[in-house]
Amino acid sequence: MTETLPALVQRATELSRDWRLSSVRAWKQRTGALAIGYLPVYVPREVFHAQGVLPVGLTGAGDDLEIIKGDAFYQSYICHLPRSTIELGLNGSLDCLDGIVFPATCDVIRNLSGVWRMQFPSKMSRYLDVPQDFDRAMGGVFYRHELEDIAREIHERGGRKLEAEALRASIRVYNENRTLVRELLTLRREAPWKLPTAELYVVLRAGLVLPVEEHSAMLRRYRDLAQADAERRPRDQARVVLTGSFCEQPPLGLIKTLERAGCYIVDDDFVPVLHWLRGDVCTEGDPLANLVTAFLEDSIDSPVRYCGDGTKGQELVQRVDESKAEGVLFCAPSFCDPALLDQPMAQAALDGRAIPWTSFKYSENTGQFHVIREQAGTFADSIKLWSEA
Amino acid sequence: MSVSTKNPPLAATAKDDSQVRQKQMIAAHYARLARASESGEKNVYTFVPGNLTELLRSFDLLPVLPEINALQSGMRGKSAEYIALAEKLGHSEDVCTYVKCDIGMLKSGNVGPTGERLPSPDLLLLSYTGCFTFMKWFELLKQEYQCPVVMLHVPYQAEGRITDSMRAYVTAQIRQKLIPALEQVAGRKYDEDRLKECLARSAQAEEDLVWVLQSAKNRPSPIDAWFGAVYYVGPIFSAFRGTPEAVEYYRALRVEIQERLTKKLGPVTPDGMMTEEKYRLVIEGPPNWTSFREFWRMFAEEGAVAVASTYTKVGGMYDFGFRHDPERPLETMAEYCMGCYTNLDLSTRVGILTRYMQEYEADGLLVNSVKSCNSFSAGQLAMLREVESRTGRPVGFIESDLVDPRYFSASNIKNRLESFLQMIAQKRGGAA
Numbered sequence: 001m002t003e004t005l006p007a008l009v010q011r012a013t014e015l016s017r018d019w020r021l022s023s024v025r026a027w028k029q030r031t032g033a034l035a036i037g038y039l040p041v042y043v044p045r046e047v048f049h050a051q052g053v054l055p056v057g058l059t060g061a062g063d064d065l066e067i068i069k070g071d072a073f074y075q076s077y078i079c080h081l082p083r084s085t086i087e088l089g090l091n092g093s094l095d096c097l098d099g100i101v102f103p104a105t106c107d108v109i110r111n112l113s114g115v116w117r118m119q120f121p122s123k124m125s126r127y128l129d130v131p132q133d134f135d136r137a138m139g140g141v142f143y144r145h146e147l148e149d150i151a152r153e154i155h156e157r158g159g160r161k162l163e164a165e166a167l168r169a170s171i172r173v174y175n176e177n178r179t180l181v182r183e184l185l186t187l188r189r190e191a192p193w194k195l196p197t198a199e200l201y202v203v204l205r206a207g208l209v210l211p212v213e214e215h216s217a218m219l220r221r222y223r224d225l226a227q228a229d230a231e232r233r234p235r236d237q238a239r240v241v242l243t244g245s246f247c248e249q250p251p252l253g254l255i256k257t258l259e260r261a262g263c264y265i266v267d268d269d270f271v272p273v274l275h276w277l278r279g280d281v282c283t284e285g286d287p288l289a290n291l292v293t294a295f296l297e298d299s300i301d302s303p304v305r306y307c308g309d310g311t312k313g314q315e316l317v318q319r320v321d322e323s324k325a326e327g328v329l330f331c332a333p334s335f336c337d338p339a340l341l342d343q344p345m346a347q348a349a350l351d352g353r354a355i356p357w358t359s360f361k362y363s364e365n366t367g368q369f370h371v372i373r374e375q376a377g378t379f380a381d382s383i384k385l386w387s388e389a
Numbered sequence: 390m391s392v393s394t395k396n397p398p399l400a401a402t403a404k405d406d407s408q409v410r411q412k413q414m415i416a417a418h419y420a421r422l423a424r425a426s427e428s429g430e431k432n433v434y435t436f437v438p439g440n441l442t443e444l445l446r447s448f449d450l451l452p453v454l455p456e457i458n459a460l461q462s463g464m465r466g467k468s469a470e471y472i473a474l475a476e477k478l479g480h481s482e483d484v485c486t487y488v489k490c491d492i493g494m495l496k497s498g499n500v501g502p503t504g505e506r507l508p509s510p511d512l513l514l515l516s517y518t519g520c521f522t523f524m525k526w527f528e529l530l531k532q533e534y535q536c537p538v539v540m541l542h543v544p545y546q547a548e549g550r551i552t553d554s555m556r557a558y559v560t561a562q563i564r565q566k567l568i569p570a571l572e573q574v575a576g577r578k579y580d581e582d583r584l585k586e587c588l589a590r591s592a593q594a595e596e597d598l599v600w601v602l603q604s605a606k607n608r609p610s611p612i613d614a615w616f617g618a619v620y621y622v623g624p625i626f627s628a629f630r631g632t633p634e635a636v637e638y639y640r641a642l643r644v645e646i647q648e649r650l651t652k653k654l655g656p657v658t659p660d661g662m663m664t665e666e667k668y669r670l671v672i673e674g675p676p677n678w679t680s681f682r683e684f685w686r687m688f689a690e691e692g693a694v695a696v697a698s699t700y701t702k703v704g705g706m707y708d709f710g711f712r713h714d715p716e717r718p719l720e721t722m723a724e725y726c727m728g729c730y731t732n733l734d735l736s737t738r739v740g741i742l743t744r745y746m747q748e749y750e751a752d753g754l755l756v757n758s759v760k761s762c763n764s765f766s767a768g769q770l771a772m773l774r775e776v777e778s779r780t781g782r783p784v785g786f787i788e789s790d791l792v793d794p795r796y797f798s799a800s801n802i803k804n805r806l807e808s809f810l811q812m813i814a815q816k817r818g819g820a821a
Contacts, residue, residue, distance in 0.1 A: 077483070078767055107767055113734075114735025115771045118771055139558070142557075
């Protein structure tokens with residue numbers, strides 16, 4: 001029987017909340033291959049895939065798990081994601097993973113790699129230091145060494161040796177996935193009532209645990225079903241860009257709350273690994289070099305990436321323009337250094353263009369949305385009532 | 390009845406000569422910076438960890454260290470108003486208070502801690518070493534100044550070692566990006582011989598500094614290796630590494646400490662010389678600056694001496710053998726940057742703390758966890774447990790902040806410190 005839209009969204013929701021990683025366990029049982037986790041925000045999943053490994057995106061446990069042991073590892077002024085990651089490690093939920101890669105995101109995630117290594121010394125634990133120098137001859141050479149090192153370790157732990165042809169094939173598979181993601185994001189910009197963010201979010205997030213081929217099939221199916229649903233009609237909501245939620249993810253209830261408060265989220269930072277690279281990665285020539293070049297030259301702007309020659313906040317303004325948004329929601333996790341340190345610069349750029357914004361914070365386990373609902377609702381109303389547009 | 394008894398009155402003495410001299414050096418540097426517009430001297434804003442002072446000095450460029458400005462502002466009671474101003478301007482209450490203090494100072498006219506206006510930077514050298522916030526900090530400053538910015542990305546020692554790839558990456562950035570930028574600002578060519586001379590002087594000063602820090606292995610320790618050592622590392626962490634003044638300072642400091650050692654004297658504290666050393670502590674984390682002397686007194690009154698600390702290694706880790714090597718000028722600077730304490734992985738940090746506990750015969754490890762510094766703080770609780778399990782010695786935990794006085798709760802800290810010291814005393818069988 002063909003899967004209906006509600007059934008597909010239900011399946012995606014279950015996958016996105018599956019912190020016990022039951023789908024990953026099933027995949028491992030079926031294939032006997034390795035599964036390696038990774039923290040936000042970006043890792044080159046193509047390398048894992050080419051080595052026969054399932055890359056598994058880790059985003060904590062949201063509001064589905066009470067954190068007890070994890071809190072004993074972190075002071076009150078540190079964000080929530082490392083606590084839930086440790087909790088999941090200690091309660092056995094991540095046992096099916098053969099290792100975890102911690103990309104350079106901030107000092108907390110960097111040090112989490114060390115805590116993890118001390119707690120689970122037999123598992124692979126790798127810090128992926130991504131370059132902040134974007135010159136091919138410097139940052140590029142360094143990054144290539146980093147990737148080769150990780151590939152070597154995966155091979156030593158039972159993954160396939162990284163071969164050029166396999167990597168080229170993996171790049172093709174991920175290019176297809178990226179194309180579908182871009183297509184969905186564009187469709188949402190054009191008709192956010194057809195692809196509500198709370199729905200699109202879980203469909204995208206399912207890609208953190210599914211094999212990429214299955215995820216691409218899900219995206220295709222979702223695209224077709226959502227577009228065909230004639231019941232979905234536009235409402236008088238304010239079009240907003242949501243920014244700041246690129247690492248620790250908000251609870252689904254928060255996204256639903258924002259939409260119910262009168263906002264159409266037409267652009268966001270959620271699950272950035274899926275759209276970190278703006279375009280396709282070249283499939284001709286040396287595939288590893290192509291991945292490196294794509295990272296250096298085709299990554300999105302992000303608070304975790306050094307803004308060298310560019311102007312801070314400019315890309316956010318561009319996103320507002322391209323999505324025809326009427327305002328911006330700064331929606332960052334509490335104690336998130338990259339997001340919160342970036343915010344004044346981004347806000348200044350918006351002020352320069354008289355683009356309205358409002359800001360609030362959350363934790364992945366935030367359970368009360370009343371205040372945020374009022375704030376977002378007032379913001380949306382003010383846009384609809386008094387905006388020059 | 391409390392197990393711990395208060396230390397006998399501290400013997401009143403004048404400040405250490407070295408402390409006075411250090412203050413004079415720092416003040417003279419600020420005065421020189423204030424005169425820069427008249428003298429025509431150029432300056433470079435950069436950070437303490439991974440600072441390349443020898444290279445800057447070889448171009449006759451003056452370093453300006455925003456963290457030093459912030460901590461000095463904290464010690465002089467200025468940080469609260471600067472932070473309040475930054476928060477009013479939209480900076481989150483959650484983020485680093487050094488950054489907010491610096492932004493607030495800048496927005497208040499960039500008047501430095503000595504009351505004189507600091508010059509605007511001729512170059513921002515973002516030495517991204519061991520702290521992610523540095524990157525955001527200089528992105529913020531970049532918006533305020535019309536000057537070039539150079540990013541020096543220093544990879545993290547995640548595997549506890551420096552690889553050839555890491556060394557080559559940093560060296561290439563210094564050679565191909567930083568040096569040309571410095572040539573441009575200074576208006577002169579890179580002079581490697583001059584740099585080598587600076588590096589040779591650095592090694593001399595480092596040798597004496599290590600001797601001084603390791604003097605704490607003696608009983609009683611002639612120094613306090615956290616509060617007191619903040620003054621000792623001042624010149625080498627800030628603007629003076631590689632200069633003749635630094636060589637002279639550290640030679641004189643060594644003579645001073647040798648004299649204290651010969652006389653079996655304890656460290657000088659805010660209220661004079663400590664007469665009885667009761668507790669020997671290893672300290673992890675930076676101190677609080679807004680109540681620095683009050684904080685120090687809490688330890689001194691209990692007869693608690695820091696015999697080793699990690700904060701005194703953030704600007705360079707010299708006590709396990711690293712010295713700047715003038716024969717490999719760029720490579721040695723790259724290795725220096727990567728070796729700074731907060732650029733080391735947690736297992737290595739645990740290894741260092743464990744070694745300190747053993748080699749300095751410490752009674753316990755105390756962590757001062759500061760809200761502002763995730764580079765230090767994230768993971769400290771796991772480190773604490775690991776050190777406890779490896780050494781079997783008591784560990785303690787207090788919380789404060791760098792320069793935000795709202796996060797310094799004296800009674801809370803004092804309670805926790807006293808409990809920790811009691812725990813040590815009980816472990817000794819009430820011998821204290």
